[in-house]
Amino acid sequence: xxxxxxxxxxxxxxxxxxxxxxxxxxxxxxxxxxxxxxxxxxxxxxxxxxxxxxxxxxxxxxxxxxxxxxxxxxxxxxxxxxxxxxxxxxxxxxxxxxxxxxxxxxxxxxxxxxxxxxxxxxxxxxxxxxxxxxxxxxxxxxxxxxxxxxxxxxxxxxxxxxxxxxxxxxxxxxxxxxxxxxxxxxxxxxxxxxxxxxxxxx
Numbered sequence: 001x002x003x004x005x006x007x008x009x010x011x012x013x014x015x016x017x018x019x020x021x022x023x024x025x026x027x028x029x030x031x032x033x034x035x036x037x038x039x040x041x042x043x044x045x046x047x048x049x050x051x052x053x054x055x056x057x058x059x060x061x062x063x064x065x066x067x068x069x070x071x072x073x074x075x076x077x078x079x080x081x082x083x084x085x086x087x088x089x090x091x092x093x094x095x096x097x098x099x100x101x102x103x104x105x106x107x108x109x110x111x112x113x114x115x116x117x118x119x120x121x122x123x124x125x126x127x128x129x130x131x132x133x134x135x136x137x138x139x140x141x142x143x144x145x146x147x148x149x150x151x152x153x154x155x156x157x158x159x160x161x162x163x164x165x166x167x168x169x170x171x172x173x174x175x176x177x178x179x180x181x182x183x184x185x186x187x188x189x190x191x192x193x194x195x196x197x198x199x200x201x202x
Contacts, residue, residue: 001150004167005066007072009097011175014179015152015180018086018182019151019186020056020092023148025049025050026144027144029202030144030202031141031202044111049103052103055099056095056099056190059092059095060092064084068080072150073164077158080198081160082153084153085149085150087149088149088153089149090142090145092148093142094138097134097136097138099133100132100137102127103122105122147201151186155182162174162175
């Protein structure tokens, strides 16, 4: 039971990390006023926005899944998944927004070739800016968070169902495989999808 519960938590956490990465990219793109600005996101920018979007999700999801999904041998009811999706929708935008100044600082440091001493000296100020960003940028990206919560709930039910089936037939890593496939598909769409469409989700 304990191993199955841990496997379910890991599977959905992996999915949430990919989802958080993609949603953070959309949130950033949606804040730009011109599509040509959004198109100028560099590879470094994309990487770090994805990383901290995933971090925001991983600070929320593992604990909530492990707590609310105590019995991995049966699929969670709709009420449970509604609460989990709602929790993700409300909390992820604000948690991720707290990392926004640090994300920008990482990007600027790499693109401008900051030395280690310069990087470390400026990092505390950027961390402190996260308190302000938590409210401002978090509120600005709540719509993206709601959509991400909906996708999280749907994907979570699919992974949960697959996990129950895999426990019965001893397909140990089936749920993890499904979570990676779903997550990579979502992230790929968020990276390579049409800008005009993606910005409508933010």
